[in-house]
Amino acid sequence: MITEADYKKLRDVLYRRTGIDLDMKRFKILKPKLEKLMREMGYDNFRSFFHDYRFKKNKEVEQALLNTVTINETYFYREKHQFESLVNDVLYQIDKIRPKDEVIRILCAPSSTGEEPYSIALHLLDEGKLIEKRDFEIVGIDIDSNVIKKAQKGIFTKRSIQYVPPHILKEYFTQRGMSYEIADFLKEAVEFKVVNVMDKFAMKKLGKFDVIFSRNMLIYFNDESRRKVAMTFYEMLKPKGVVFLGHAESMSRIVSVFKTAKSGSSIYYIKD
Ligand SMILES: C[S@@+](CC[C@H](N)C(=O)[O-])C[C@H]1O[C@@H](n2cnc3c(N)ncnc32)[C@H](O)[C@@H]1O
Structure with a gap:
């Protein structure tokens, strides 16, 4: 047909x-x-x-x-060195320059079925010190409404949780047969929405962010779309806000408005 x-x-x-x-x-x-x-x-x-x-x-x-x-492949703790750099280094730098009562906002664009934003929340909980003194908001968006529904349900396969450390699995997940359900308070802590990253208006409505994770999506875009999305991210970031991309992606090949920085083995991009 x-x-x-x-x-x-x-x-x-x-x-x-x-x-x-x-x-x-x-x-x-x-x-x-x-x-x-x-x-x-x-x-x-x-x-x-x-x-x-x-x-x-x-x-x-x-x-x-x-x-x-859409291709929705994702799993918990994917490229975990980036989450470690985030909670052990980058967020401390952001914490220093933001007013004490300001909420630190993190966006996963795209989130797919939620493993990435939940991994960020789990790293924050495991690190412990930051969330004692600050409020955090984590938002996950994706163009695929099915994956957003799955993310909100918070039920994952064994394959998806295979790299979660045992102490985290024990504390924040409940095993139900072959599935693993994430704790209710985490489902409530992470907000999920269906949004197309190319829709500048819908993106801006999400507000300003300190950190944007955009991993394993832009590789599938053409140069023009990549540039558009990178500039939308730039406008959505607060001053000195940062972007993390997937390991095969590089912001310097897309736009020149970000400063490249390194933390351990993670590269990230700062709004200059
Ligand atoms: C391979 S997953 C990446 C998920 C996660 N960031 C990771 O790295 O594990 C790519 C996701 O990008 C989403 N996507 C593709 N085009 C999009 C667009 N224009 N706006 C929002 N999400 C999009 C797809 O629906 C898919 O869930």
């Missing part, structure tokens, strides 16, 4: 709106998924499905399409 030419049309619009690149290599895998989605949504031809997506005639089509094509 969906041809390569149809897929290319879809690819163009999706890329412009979200930065997500539907690689031609994924055509074979995505074709049956997209056809199933079309059938389930009552479309018997690509033309009308694409028309409704393109002209935003049906919001459900757009969300269902996004939920089908």
